Amino acid sequence: MEPHELDQDDFIAQVQSFEFWFEAVEGYLGDKPYGRDAEVPEPPLDDLERDALVTTLCNYCVGEAAALEASSGLVRLAPNHHAQIFLATQVADEARHLEVFLHRLAELGITDARAEVERRANPGLLAFKERLLRFVDAGDWEAAVFAQNVVLESMEDTVFRFHASVADPKTQQVLEGVVADERRHLGFGENDLGRRLARHPEDRERLAAVRAELDPLVLRSFEEAYEALGLGRDDRPSLGRDYLHSVERLGLTA
Amino acid sequence: MSDAAEALVEAAGDGAAPRRTFELEDTGFLEVPKRWRRFYRHWGGPDDELGPNEVVCPVCKVVIRSHRELRPGDKVYCMPCMSRMVVVARPDGRLEAEVIY
Numbered sequence: 553m554e555p556h557e558l559d560q561d562d563f564i565a566q567v568q569s570f571e572f573w574f575e576a577v578e579g580y581l582g583d584k585p586y587g588r589d590a591e592v593p594e595p596p597l598d599d600l601e602r603d604a605l606v607t608t609l610c611n612y613c614v615g616e617a618a619a620l621e622a623s624s625g626l627v628r629l630a631p632n633h634h635a636q637i638f639l640a641t642q643v644a645d646e647a648r649h650l651e652v653f654l655h656r657l658a659e660l661g662i663t664d665a666r667a668e669v670e671r672r673a674n675p676g677l678l679a680f681k682e683r684l685l686r687f688v689d690a691g692d693w694e695a696a697v698f699a700q701n702v703v704l705e706s707m708e709d710t711v712f713r714f715h716a717s718v719a720d721p722k723t724q725q726v727l728e729g730v731v732a733d734e735r736r737h738l739g740f741g742e743n744d745l746g747r748r749l750a751r752h753p754e755d756r757e758r759l760a761a762v763r764a765e766l767d768p769l770v771l772r773s774f775e776e777a778y779e780a781l782g783l784g785r786d787d788r789p790s791l792g793r794d795y796l797h798s799v800e801r802l803g804l805t806a
Numbered sequence: 807m808s809d810a811a812e813a814l815v816e817a818a819g820d821g822a823a824p825r826r827t828f829e830l831e832d833t834g835f836l837e838v839p840k841r842w843r844r845f846y847r848h849w850g851g852p853d854d855e856l857g858p859n860e861v862v863c864p865v866c867k868v869v870i871r872s873h874r875e876l877r878p879g880d881k882v883y884c885m886p887c888m889s890r891m892v893v894v895a896r897p898d899g900r901l902e903a904e905v906i907y
Binding site: 554555556558560563564566567568571572575576579580732735736738739740742743746747749750794797798801 | 836843865872885889
């Protein structure tokens with residue numbers, strides 16, 4: 553049988569299940585402690601390269617902690633059991649991401665990660681996190697899913713992919729595992745919102761306003777992330793092209 | 807297109823040309839449970855030539871594969887990102903997938 557022959561409801565029940573998640577992550581993470589092969593050697597980094605990587609990883613920790621806190625809050629707001637179960641898997645994914653980035657920081661000699669993250673966190677990302685958690689605290693499912701699973705996940709996906717293409721082998725493997733997880737999160741967000749907007753097209757205007765509010769924070773976060781990666785303006789991959797395609801498909805363009 | 811060894815021609819009952827069918831091999835895509843892995847593969851970018859049984863998921867950029875040659879109107883599922891799609895033909899004849907919610 554092909555997956556394409558599944559009944560629509562069966563498809564959603566299957567891909568949002570804990571069973572599906574467990575078998576999927578076992579496939580690409582099962583033999584990778586902290587997200588990478590155990591025998592990958594520590595790369596030689598000079599002081600500047602190490603410092604830039606520490607700053608970048610600290611900001612990844614900010615993003616992952618935001619997603620961990622937000623997705624755990626969203627479990628309570630989920631509209632049905634399948635979505636609730638899926639979000640529980642996302643909570644586990646986000647906790648793992650935070651853990652592998654903290655572990656990588658420890659490998660780079662950071663002994664007080666909390667203080668280091670606080671010191672190096674970029675203001676745009678902190679402002680985004682604060683706004684996301686306010687949506688969750690207000691019980692606003694649509695805005696929170698949009699902010700987290702469409703905006704934040706798209707941003708992370710773009711930056712992580714690019715970073716993986718230029719990173720040292722150890723960081724690269726960690727990032728590739730995270731990107732594989734992000735596919736599920738991105739897809740959940742877009743598809744959940746897409747179904748809702750198809751039923752309630754009047755909500756599109758409100759979400760477009762949320763988008764307009766978040767966009768400057770997203771762009772600022774992108775810019776700051778690329779600066780931390782040491783990229784000149786001409787070398788930066790197109791800012792959020794996938795994010796823009798996603799909001800276009802959802803009809804959230806201005 | 808990585809394998810897509812042409813195996814059979816499936817008779818069409820609606821007067822349309824018969825569809826080719828393909829044997830799918832596992833290409834090492836690990837992000838779904840084992841039984842579904844051969845239906846997906848990593849996309850190699852714009853230079854990656856797709857088979858007549860393949861389309862790229864616009865949401866997560868994974869190649870979605872089928873045993874059958876794909877045609878406009880076919881429904882396909884992207885398990886890695888949980889998206890449902892319909893196959894459409896572009897004016898230049900290329901097949902693409904459009905997300906349906």
